Amino acid sequence: MKVGIPRALLYYWYGFTWRTFWEEAGTEVVVSAPTERSTVTVGSKASVDELCLPIKIFLGHVRQVAHQADWVMIPHLIKVEAGAYLCPKFIGLPDIVAHACPDLRDKCFTVTVGRNHLDMFQSLKRSALRLGIPERQIPRELKANNRLPALYELAKAGYPRQPEAEGGRLRIGILGHPYCIYDRCFNLDIFDKLNGLDVDIFTPEMMPEHMAGLGSGQLNKELFWTLGRSQFDALEWMLGKLKVDGFIHLSPFACGPEAMIGDMLERRIRRAGLPILKLFFEEHSGEAGMITRLEAFIDLIRYRSRVC
Numbered sequence: 339m340k341v342g343i344p345r346a347l348l349y350y351w352y353g354f355t356w357r358t359f360w361e362e363a364g365t366e367v368v369v370s371a372p373t374e375r376s377t378v379t380v381g382s383k384a385s386v387d388e389l390c391l392p393i394k395i396f397l398g399h400v401r402q403v404a405h406q407a408d409w410v411m412i413p414h415l416i417k418v419e420a421g422a423y424l425c426p427k428f429i430g431l432p433d434i435v436a437h438a439c440p441d442l443r444d445k446c447f448t449v450t451v452g453r454n455h456l457d458m459f460q461s462l463k464r465s466a467l468r469l470g471i472p473e474r475q476i477p478r479e480l481k482a483n484n485r486l487p488a489l490y491e492l493a494k495a496g497y498p499r500q501p502e503a504e505g506g507r508l509r510i511g512i513l514g515h516p517y518c519i520y521d522r523c524f525n526l527d528i529f530d531k532l533n534g535l536d537v538d539i540f541t542p543e544m545m546p547e548h549m550a551g552l553g554s555g556q557l558n559k560e561l562f563w564t565l566g567r568s569q570f571d572a573l574e575w576m577l578g579k580l581k582v583d584g585f586i587h588l589s590p591f592a593c594g595p596e597a598m599i600g601d602m603l604e605r606r607i608r609r610a611g612l613p614i615l616k617l618f619f620e621e622h623s624g625e626a627g628m629i630t631r632l633e634a635f636i637d638l639i640r641y642r643s644r645v646c
């Protein structure tokens with residue numbers, strides 16, 4: 339039996355966990371190939387205009403992997419930590435897929451996570467039983483390291499440096515959702531551009547796990563978006579321990595939660611007296627404009643660090 343996993347959305351957190359589970363359950367796992375322009379085109383055609391780019395990319399991956407697998411796993415992630423939720427599009431994902439890809443309805447199955455990480459295992463187990471996998475074949479526990487896929491993508495992009503590494507290079511904090519940071523087609527390969535500008539980058543997934551909750555816990559009002567909390571935690575780590583020189587915030591055009599979180603992050607960064615570059619992405623984003631803005635931003639920080 340071949341189980342297909344779309345390489346999109348929170349695959350960049352949970353991808354290795356999902357893969358390991360299905361492999362240990364005795365299935366062959368097929369992960370869709372990294373996003374390309376054709377994936378975006380296919381996903382955009384299947385979706386309504388109003389959806390954000392990451393969801394369109396997800397739909398492109400679903401169609402892509404459906405040709406190679408018997409089943410396609412649709413992660414239905416409602417809540418993956420206490421007191422916070424994922425956005426309504428994650429919550430409605432199975433319906434979005436069923437509406438956008440009616441011909442694939444019989445091939446898709448969902449893994450619903452509603453309360454905490456334990457649910458992930460129970461839900462995977464339930465799905466495995468529904469697919470006819472005998473109980474004795476199902477792994478007894480879930481091996482999870484949610485930062486692995488992200489760190490693997492960073493290493494592939496040539497950023498193996500440890501946060502504590504010394505050196506005179508500029509330090510840039512990258513903020514955004516994992517699928518905006520690590521999907522190199524979505525962000526027009528920003529890692530490659532930054533590599534060329536000779537700067538060190540730091541992402542939320544590089545933050546030591548014991549710092550989770552410290553930044554978001556300082557907010558006046560509790561934040562109930564998981565993907566917003568993770569950015570505020572990373573922000574405090576980057577401002578405090580790392581002392582980065584500036585921030586780049588990657589955001590999909592038309593993302594509801596990020597319209598608010600992005601503004602809150604910007605205010606906090608400006609209060610700390612640091613510069614921030616906000617980049618928005620949609621299907622028609624062009625490289626030339628982004629490169630010009632990146633180069634100007636990095637030049638400005640270099641100049642600033644020399645004169646201040």
Ligand code: SF4
Binds near residue numbers: 428
């Ligand atoms: S959080 Fe924003 S970018 Fe992510 S799925 Fe929801 S609307 Fe789209």
